[in-house]
Amino acid sequence: MNFLGYRRPDGKVGIRNKVLILPASVCAADTARIVANQVAEAVTFHNQSGCSQVKSDLDMTMQTMVGFAANPNIYGTVVVSLGCEGCQMDWVVEEIKKVTNKPLATFIIQECGGTVKTVELATRAAKEMVQEASMLQREEFPLSELILGTECGGSDPTSGIASNPLIGEVCDRIIDDGGTAILSEVPEFIGGEHILARRGITPEIGQKVLDHVHAFEEHLRNVGEEIRNGNPTPGNKAGGITTLEEKSLGCIHKSGHRPIVEVYDYAQPVDKKGLVIVDTPGNDPSSVAGMVASGAQVVIFSTGRGTPTGNPIAPVIKITANKRTYGKMSDNIDIDCSRLLEEPEAMKEIADETLQEVIRVANGKITKSESLGFMEIAIARVCNYV
16 A cells, blocks of 8 residues: 655655744744745744753753654755754754755844844745745655554543544554554553553563653652643543543554554654654643654544644644534544444444545645644643643
8 A cells, every 4th residue: 555755865755745944942933933924835833942941851842843854744944043042053953964864944033133134034945945845746655654643632432432443443554564653642551551561562662661651650749740630631521531541541542453663752753663652741732743753744633522733744634433523523623433333343444444544645635634724833841741
């Protein structure tokens, strides 16, 4: 099974062909926004970090920004910095060049002469990149080149009963074709981590699963907090989920049935084929951002209550097994799989249809979050990692 994508000079394959206007810090975010708004096919995000952070947080921010630039959906990157922030331009450029050789341009607001002059210069550079990108043609690639991120948010019982197991079946098919699937949201493994640990391809990988969950719990204890005070959320409870363990047992269904081959830190590049875990928070925008920074070209996202979450770099396919939610939020949700609740025997057929939709999106079909222009991103913080 194949899809159509763009081969990058670093060897990776993208399914979108965007130019990223990358703000190195919060102080450059609005300037980057102004540039992106003037250039078709340019994308950006509101970076709320990049300065006045402890080292571990600053490193996480840097790793995420570098991952965004390296994501294969990005043709090239225009970095905009203020000039005095923690994520200094030379550091940003150095780290990006370590992982990709794609086109790169840089502009420092304090050196260019302010926002207006920076916008003019950066806009010209972005337009040139977009013109270069437009010359590329899609080519056919096997599913082994695809990294699928998985997410669940605004969950209700239909997520764990139907839509998450469906995502797991899709992951199995992609992995069996040589591709990669990411399971995220480590806080939502709690109570089910022993089940995942048994699926580690080696005892060491199984222990990594346990170590990441226990490290998260210990982090919260150290600041006097308890994860169950914030999870399940009020919306989860209103939907019928009563405990974190119930939520976790539903969440991990997204991983399917294949062995776990590796566990990665937040925004760490995924370099293995098969089922992997990326250590992300349960918060949807920061979890999706972590997987995108790790290399996911597309994300499939289940929701029982409904959510508009998207991402400017990777398309997010929204799926629900709650027919009422689909009826109320059909502007936001791409797939209604509620048929599974009454016809569980149709899982294979519906999984095949869902995989075909993933491939259609990889080939260029616009998701509903893309059509609406959703681009929310949050970068996880060590000091606010919930």
